[in-house]
Amino acid sequence: MLRNTTGLGRFSRRARVTSAVAVGAAALLALSACGAGGSTASSSSGAKNLTVLVEAGGHGELQPIADAYEKQTGTKVTFVELPYDGLYNRLNSEFSSGSVSFDVAALDAIWLPAFKDALTPLNDMFTDDVKADLFPSLVDGAQIDGTYVGMPAWANSEILYYRTDLFSDPTQQANFKAKYGYDLVPPTTWQQYSDVAAFFTQPDAGLYGTSVKGAVETEWLANLSQAGEKNMVIDSSGKSTLGDQASLDALNFYTSQVPNAPAGAAQVDWAAAQNLFNQGKTAMMLFWAHAYAQIPADAPVTGKVGVAPMIGGSAGIAGVPGPWYLSVAKASPNQQAGLDFLKFAYDNNALSVTSSLGLAARISAFEKYQDDPKYAAFKPLIATLNAPATISRPANAKWQQIVDSVLIPMIQKAVVPGADNQQLLNDAKAQVDAITK
Amino acid sequence: MNGLETRRVSTRILLWIVLIAIVVLYGFPFIYMLLTSLKTPVETIAVPAQVFPSLWTLENYVSALTRDGVLSSFINSVVTAVLSTLISLVLAVPAAYAITRYRTRLGRVFILVALVTRMVPAIVVGAPMIGIFHSLGISDTSLALAIADTTISLPLSIWLMASFFEAVPDELEEAAKIDGASRLGALWRVVIPVTSGGIAVTAIFAFLASWNDFLFALLLTAVRAQTTPIVIANLQTQFGLDWGTMTALAVLYSIPVILLTFVLQRHIVAGLTLGAVKG
Structure with a gap:
């Protein structure tokens, strides 16, 4: 018989194991009812x-x-x-x-x-x-x-970061002046920024003028305000302003920096841009202000970084408040x-x-x-x-959706050489209007 | 060496090449993560990236282990995963047994419906759970998270266990009954020991489902029951990413699962084979 062949001792051992499992499960259940991270119970009075x-x-x-x-x-x-x-x-x-x-x-x-x-x-x-x-x-x-x-x-807001060792180098200063006819200083305008970025772009030496962030939208939005756009992407009636002259100017400027930046712009996000600058691969970076205090002590650029306000377009300097x-x-x-x-x-x-x-x-x-x-x-x-041109992002409940599904994909397509920026903006306008209608 | 032997050796070499390629493909991300965790903070973000550290350091592990909340999150992960595995097995074993042994139409419908629940996005289940657990007074507890995780693992557990039970001949149970065992007795003393390999496989899948869960942990935990995947994700902030600490913590979090898999390797293979030879 099964009961006899398995033996009394075996059943006793099984019973002991079963009991142990049951006790363990009970202990686990008791532990699980609170968790290990400590209590967060709030008193109903809200005082403690x-x-x-x-x-x-x-x-x-x-x-x-x-x-x-x-x-x-x-x-x-x-x-x-x-x-x-x-x-x-x-x-x-x-x-x-x-x-x-x-x-x-x-x-x-x-x-x-x-x-x-x-x-x-x-x-x-x-x-x-x-x-x-x-x-x-x-x-x-x-x-x-x-x-x-x-x-x-x-x-927070993006500001300009630049390499003081490069900008204060007499040879670089002389070469820059000879080439562009004005002093090498931290740029304040789109034109100066383009000149300086092009000047420092030396792929053979592993150095680029700047980085172009294709995987985030905020910097292009700042360009939009710098170009004189009064309503960021959506106007007061809820219609998209994409496709107008300011948005085209902003996108043209944004993508014009691609030759001055490391390859793969479509995938570059904040972390990548910050890494490139901290590693000494870019001479300038437009980035959030908090990053100044976060440059690693053993980074190649430590002690060689200067900061200046965000660059300006036809409407002056502007950032996107964060x-x-x-x-x-x-x-x-x-x-x-x-x-x-x-x-x-x-x-x-x-x-x-x-x-x-x-x-x-x-x-x-x-x-x-x-x-x-x-x-x-x-x-x-x-x-x-x-800065007067600095404006907030639109107070629209669907803004995050617009950013994720329209703006970032548009920028990623725009940074690919040969992209038709006007067409991309027109397509994006239609998508935004479809989301907000 | 004759033609047949040559062909056999060639096939074997080809198989080894394919095997090595697959192992490298699957293993490289983990190896790279391991190597990154042994780099200095600056090297973790070096451009271009280097596979091997130039200076080997355990600095990231010290940073990971001394970080607030890491130890408690690790305990929470263990408690939640073990509890979820137990709940999953306690529910899946009798359910699968009943379906395979009684072979009713309702049972077939049930097992299909169980699979359909896998097709519902977890977020759809997660949002109402917030309110339910709040009403039950078990918000931010490992118990609540384990129950939520069980919704992921239970359908798969039932399907797995059903296939393992199918492989056990009815005659074995009938022999037990002749010896005086009740149906439950036969299940407990004969069927379950015979399918222990299958139960081990099911347990591992259930454990992994809970161990790696992110979404429910995100929605249902705060401080008390927060698990390690959330702590790891918290190292990526809007303003920066601590690669070194993140990879070190991810490596540490992988160790228990790797060890568990090695320990239960024999059962896993046996269990998978048991399911495979079912005729």
Whole structure:
């Protein structure tokens, strides 16, 4: 018989194993009910804990503020970090479900229109004094359909990075002057930028004038404003402005730099452009201001980098503001505590400057540190963000979709030699109009 | 060497070349990741990229292991994956057994419907889960994530187990019943031991599904239950990418799965063979 042939001892061992598995499973279940990362339970009063959702890395900007807030109020701020793309998906899913796991979120400016209905209005916070201490484009971007829904936490913009060792080299200076008839200085206009980029492009020596980023859209949007476009991609009636003269000028200028840049422009994104510059492969780079403080200590260009405001076209210099806003979720049970934290974060915004990203949002915070060599990028950043031609990205709920499905593919096609820029812009206009109609 | 032997040797050499090519194709990304994790921060972003480090360093591993949240995320990954595997097996084994042994029309419909759930994008399931788990009070727990991960692994587990059970002759169970075993007793004492290789294969697939899950972990965890794939992804920010730490953490995260596969290699092969010879 089966029972006899397997033996009593074997059944006992099986029983012991089964018991052990059951005990293990129970322990696992108990452990799984909490997780290993510590508790984030918020009291319903909202007084003791606040959960803040941030993009990975953004937590560093807010940590000094959170520490000071806890010291002053006793409220512990817990940060939940998520990757950039994932953060949008998480917010979208949670706001759609109606239940949120956070009280405050740090949001990219372009997301505010999409989430405005799920965010607590902040109109009372935007007093005249507050607005006077923020860059106009940041105040503009915080307001969706007449309601303020985000308080700027930190602001950024592309500025010009250049190699001081190359620009101050007497031989290079003499050769440049002989070739172009004016002094080799950090460029301020499209023409100067083109000249300098072409001058330093020496593929045999492994050096290029600049990089062309085909996989991101922001730099071309800055060119658009520099070319005099008053409405970025979409006008006030919701129609696309792509295909007009300013957009063509901007795209022509953008793609004109391809011969002055390393091959493979269609795939170059921010990280690639930054790597190329930090490795000493490009003489200039248009990049976000925070990168100045992030040049690795052992990089070939360390100590040889200068910064200047963003270059200008016919409408003067312009950048694309890259602010992040703090917003309070309407569905949060700790709404008042969240609003208190936002007020505290604004009042103590300068604390963010000393963090890893080294950025702030208030003009007074930037000005406080602008003369410190460590923060040399602040003056160009202030000049770029204050430039009259600098405008915010459109407050359109479908902006992210427009960027991902229209603008970036258009730029990637445009940087391929022989592309018909006017046709690409016309096609893109039709696509944008189809998305926004 | 006659013609037949020559042809045999040639075939063997050709097979080895194809085998090596496949191994290189699949293995190179991992080897490159491993080598990158041993480079200095500057070398990880060197243009053009170099395969081998000029200066070998464990700096990235120190950075990865001392980073806030890494250890707890690793524990969460283990707990979630083990729990999800257990849930998946506990549900899949009886379901697959019933389908293969009772052979009803409803059973055939069920197994087809189970497969259809694999065709639904995970995000569609994930969004409602946020509200459900919140209502149940298990938001941001490994249990909630394990349940969510089981929705990925369960259909495949049922299909795998069904194919393994099909390969077990009915006569074995009948013999057990003659010896006095009930149907459940026969399942527990005869069928499951015979299909242990198949269960090991199913367990590995279920474990891997949970271990590598990103989307549910992104949607359903915050601080307490955050798993390592999210921590790895967090090293890519809008303003920079820490290649060295990221690759070091990815290598560390791969080790348990590689070890598990080696340990269970015999069962995997046996299990796959069991499924393959089913007539």
